[in-house]
Amino acid sequence: MTTETHHPLGDWEQLEQNTAAALRKVFHRSIYVRHIDVGSCNACESEILALSNPYYNFHRLGLFFTPSPRHADLLLVSGVVTRAMKDVLLATYNAMPRPRLVVATGVCALHGGIFRNSSWVVGPVDRVIPVDAWVPGCPPTPYAVLQGILSAVQHRPEVSVCE
Amino acid sequence: MFANWLRSGWASGRVTTDYPSRREHVLEKHHNWNIIPSIITPCHRFECECQDLCPTGAISKDKTGIQLDRAACIACGRCIAQCPQGVFAWSADIDLAVTRKDLLRQRGESRHDH
Numbered sequence A: 001m002t003t004e005t006h007h008p009l010g011d012w013e014q015l016e017q018n019t020a021a022a023l024r025k026v027f028h029r030s031i032y033v034r035h036i037d038v039g040s041c042n043a044c045e046s047e048i049l050a051l052s053n054p055y056y057n058f059h060r061l062g063l064f065f066t067p068s069p070r071h072a073d074l075l076l077v078s079g080v081v082t083r084a085m086k087d088v089l090l091a092t093y094n095a096m097p098r099p100r101l102v103v104a105t106g107v108c109a110l111h112g113g114i115f116r117n118s119s120w121v122v123g124p125v126d127r128v129i130p131v132d133a134w135v136p137g138c139p140p141t142p143y144a145v146l147q148g149i150l151s152a153v154q155h156r157p158e159v160s161v162c163e
Numbered sequence B: 001m002f003a004n005w006l007r008s009g010w011a012s013g014r015v016t017t018d019y020p021s022r023r024e025h026v027l028e029k030h031h032n033w034n035i036i037p038s039i040i041t042p043c044h045r046f047e048c049e050c051q052d053l054c055p056t057g058a059i060s061k062d063k064t065g066i067q068l069d070r071a072a073c074i075a076c077g078r079c080i081a082q083c084p085q086g087v088f089a090w091s092a093d094i095d096l097a098v099t100r101k102d103l104l105r106q107r108g109e110s111r112h113d114h
């Protein structure tokens, strides 16, 4: 066999570009969502759960819930951060691979809402972790949650891998 | 019951919403939903107590007029029921999510401001 001047797979740069294009195609708008409740009244959960029913059907957009933050691209936080859940929220956030996105859902997560004066409350979500998209409403409609997730994903190119 | 669902789904020809690909269509269909209050006219009355009426402190007033922080509004409807000037009205905005929190602050600017 003669030594080949070219790699059998062709130009490395070309290969890299093709792989990147294929990966983009495979992962196009596909996002795994981890939902965490850090002190909500469960009305927000009810609306978030409605996203996966046949009517709102967020799977058609390539969005899926995952039970583990290790597999998640996006953290959906609902409720005001309570003292008991602050460390859990931080641990969940730190367990996520980078780049990671955070969407705060509901007035509680944005501002504190009706629980803001409680002594067991740390504060809104942005006091603990950085937030990419804000979804107002008490509870927000599933449309608003969906739009929050999509706007955070569109925000994604601005998220650097090394943070 | 399940048969009824199937039948109504077939009859309407639609089981899944087409948001966001046909956003306008969805907004049109929900135009009568009471989602969140919105300031429709500016207000400079300091004698009212809508700030104290609001359970989450979403309403604030200063020299420039009235402000509604939609990041804090729980849509209880008290301000709409109590305001004698009709400053607030229900709006049907279903997609309010933003990537900057300050965009949620709504101002009722006066046209006579200098």
Ligand code: SF4
Pocket (backbone or CB within 6 Å): A039, A040, A041, A042, A043, A044, A078, A079, A080, A105, A106, A107, A108, A109, A113, A114, A137, A138, A139, A140, B074
């Ligand atoms: S925002 Fe409203 S609905 Fe959501 S958890 Fe807080 S009180 Fe409940």
Ligand code: SF4
Pocket (backbone or CB within 6 Å): B037, B053, B054, B055, B056, B057, B058, B059, B068, B072, B073, B074, B075, B076, B077, B078, B079, B080
């Ligand atoms: S609807 Fe309720 S929470 Fe919202 S601004 Fe009016 S009084 Fe405040």
